[in-house]
Amino acid sequence: MTSPAIGVDVGGTKILGIVLAEGAIVDRVERPTPSAPSGDLGRRLDQAIAEVVGELLEREPGSRSTTVGVGLPGMMGTDGVLLAAPNLRSATGASLQAPLQAKLDRDVSLANDADCAALAESRLGVARGHDDVVMATLGTGIGGGLIAGGRLLRGGRGYAGEIGHMVLDPGGAMCPCGSRGCWEQFASGTALGRLGRDAARAGRLAGILHAVGGDPEAVRGEDVTQAAQAGDPEALRIIDEVAWWLARGLANLVAVLDPTMIVIGGGLSANADLLVGPVGELLPSMLEGGRDRPAIIVAAAQLGPEAGAIGAALLGRGDG
Numbered sequence: 001m002t003s004p005a006i007g008v009d010v011g012g013t014k015i016l017g018i019v020l021a022e023g024a025i026v027d028r029v030e031r032p033t034p035s036a037p038s039g040d041l042g043r044r045l046d047q048a049i050a051e052v053v054g055e056l057l058e059r060e061p062g063s064r065s066t067t068v069g070v071g072l073p074g075m076m077g078t079d080g081v082l083l084a085a086p087n088l089r090s091a092t093g094a095s096l097q098a099p100l101q102a103k104l105d106r107d108v109s110l111a112n113d114a115d116c117a118a119l120a121e122s123r124l125g126v127a128r129g130h131d132d133v134v135m136a137t138l139g140t141g142i143g144g145g146l147i148a149g150g151r152l153l154r155g156g157r158g159y160a161g162e163i164g165h166m167v168l169d170p171g172g173a174m175c176p177c178g179s180r181g182c183w184e185q186f187a188s189g190t191a192l193g194r195l196g197r198d199a200a201r202a203g204r205l206a207g208i209l210h211a212v213g214g215d216p217e218a219v220r221g222e223d224v225t226q227a228a229q230a231g232d233p234e235a236l237r238i239i240d241e242v243a244w245w246l247a248r249g250l251a252n253l254v255a256v257l258d259p260t261m262i263v264i265g266g267g268l269s270a271n272a273d274l275l276v277g278p279v280g281e282l283l284p285s286m287l288e289g290g291r292d293r294p295a296i297i298v299a300a301a302q303l304g305p306e307a308g309a310i311g312a313a314l315l316g317r318g319d320g
């Protein structure tokens with residue numbers, strides 16, 4: 001029997017803390033993420049995380065041995081500093097590990113949230129039993145987590161898995177990271193919304209346009225997936241385009257990492273059935289060795305919005 005582990009997932013709007021015991025969530029606490037105008041979020045953030053953990057520890061009998069792991073939405077370095085966080089800009093550069101460890105009087109492991117989600121899916125979710133896994137988390141951008149040889153691949157400084165910023169077209173759309181044509185500009189929820197607005201402006205997607213009140217600029221990614229679920233041919237064409245780009249980037253990752261399984265998660269994974277099928281069909285034609293190599297399983301994530309917190313708990317107890 002392993003001792004309970006606390007995992008915390010820090011998001012742009014909320015902080016979720018859970019207690020993981022025997023592979024299941026047995027307690028949880030949720031708080032809004034504090035905000036600060038600029039630069040000063042770091043201190044408030046470690047305090048807020050410590051409060052969430054403190055509340056869980058109080059309710060946990062024999063909590064002295066309870067481990068703590070935290071997932072953060074950005075480049076979380078092994079030096080304990082959050083180097084870049086597009087959804088928590090005012091926490092950029094925050095040193096989090098040392099103050100958290102002092103406040104909680106124990107070791108605290110920190111990592112990128114998508115890394116944590118990949119770890120969770122590979123240990124307790126859809127990729128259980130697979131030692132080599134690529135997980136792509138589709139939301140505003142594309143986050144990622146890589147499991148290689150059964151371990152979470154963190155890289156030399158903790159920044160591995162920033163897969164959304166592989167450049168697929170140097171002449172493509174500008175990305176917030178400063179490069180042009182990053183993968184996430186073609187295959188994220190944001191890309192889906194942009195393609196939807198383009199189509200609406202060009203007079204296609206009449207059904208969606210009607211539903212959003214006639215303004216092409218009001219079309220969002222969710223509207224496109226909804227219409228596609230209902231069988232709208234133009235929406236399905238957009239899904240096919242996103243699926244092609246998704247497969248293209250995944251094929252690049254397969255060339256480097258040779259995974260046996262690919263997991264698609266994130267906000268779009270509620271509609272993953274729309275993407276998983278087309279990606280699974282396209283992928284072999286894009287790979288060296290093509291259809292002669294054993295098939296790579298492509299599947300939707302299973303653990304839902306708690307995957308990040310579950311993975312953080314696993315990481316904290318040394319199961320990374």
Ligand SMILES: [Zn+2]
Pocket residue numbers: 164165175176177178179182
């Ligand atoms: Zn980028």
